[in-house]
Amino acid sequence: MRLHRPLLVIALVAAAVVGVPPVAAAAPPGKDPVQVLAINDFHGRISPTTGNESRLPTAPGPDGVFGRGGGGERDDVVTQVGGAANMATLVQERRADFRRGAGGSAASFFVGVGDLIGESPPESATYKDEPTVEVLNALGMDVAAVGNHEFDLGLQELRRLSGATDGRFGDDIAACQGVTPGVDGCFGQAEHAFTGANFPYLAANILSAGTGEPILPPFEVLFTPRGVRVALIGVMRESTATSERPEGLGNVVFREEADAVNRLVPQLRSEGIEAIGVLLHAGGQRPAGDINGCEALDGAVVDINQRITPAVDFIVSADTHEAYNCMLPVPGGEPRLVTQAGSYGQMVTDVRLTLDRGTGDVDRAATYAATNVPVTREAPDPGVRAIVDYWVAGPAGQVPAEGAGALPGEGDTGSGAADDNRLLIGVVILGAISLAVLAVAGNRRARRNRRRRAWESYGYAPVGRVRTPPRVPPADTPSSRD
């Protein structure tokens, strides 16, 4: 933000000089513009990725078509992408872009569609993915659906990572409960102390076999500044066969994805909520192509979309690590936005909607579109980069290791002048290290605060999130294909 603010100011001043209004006209009366920024299958890629994970084909080669050229060679235009600090910059830029056009009634949200953790690189995996959770908190994630990899270390461990649901939906584990800090959890120190995910994890279709109740919140309701509500329902790929089921999930029953959504929609509408999106950790496949294309899309998401009620306004999908941006036909309804943003932080999907304040629904004749935007690497956000650097170095590398500054004990005998000098030098070095550590920490804190202020000036903080979902109808016999 520090880099971009002056640029923005210059742009605004330049616009004023040539007589163009610096801020575009606000949204039409009665309409609330909404932006939903989405990522999926991040898999703890907080550092800039390397190799194929970092190479995103963003344009066809000289032959004009994606895929290999006439001679069988890879000729697509490739862009280097990825890294959480770069993603932070992109999120800020897309928000700024949205708000310039949308005005004060606009609302912007940042959501995840599962597999954000699990199968992570060492800088996150070594610390039970607490680093990735800290990064997602810094990115301002509002809500996420679970993916299968969220359960890699078991449901109880996911409950420990989830701070936002503490005290409900069976989440009786606080962030540092049941672990020995620094040994098997709560690895971060000082400002990196682990506090759990600030966002809730959702799963509408995973029910406790014992109680028939969802094991996690089924949906989250988000508000625009004027109080129009958008419900996001989280659903995970159904895994009925025990062999496909994440091991740590325990004794649960899956509901078929569309069925789980369709059961919730009447409940939401009876509460007056008409704008509804689904965060679906299931996806489709397609041949290599434009990240904003949809040709030849195949797979689970196509079928699930067909069975989800037309009352659902958009589906952000995941799981297959593919990129697509579709308007898929819906039986008995209008075509619906269905997207996915690749994997490993390669891109962010920017969904833009217009809500009608009269009906509370998405006005599809107004803005109703999405764009997959590559996470390019020009200007990493310094605040998020500092968090990533901390974890790459490892918590032990950040402060003097315990015992490193141990002074000679009182019982030491025969300590002559040489020993006294060593003691003095030790104290001086220790003092210098402490000052350096304090200075670094202070700088980080200051940077983080500056960043927070900058984001807030764009209305960054989500408004009026409902913490407790409305009553969910008691689950009757859960459907299962077992």
Ligand SMILES: [Zn+2]
């Ligand atoms: Zn994945």
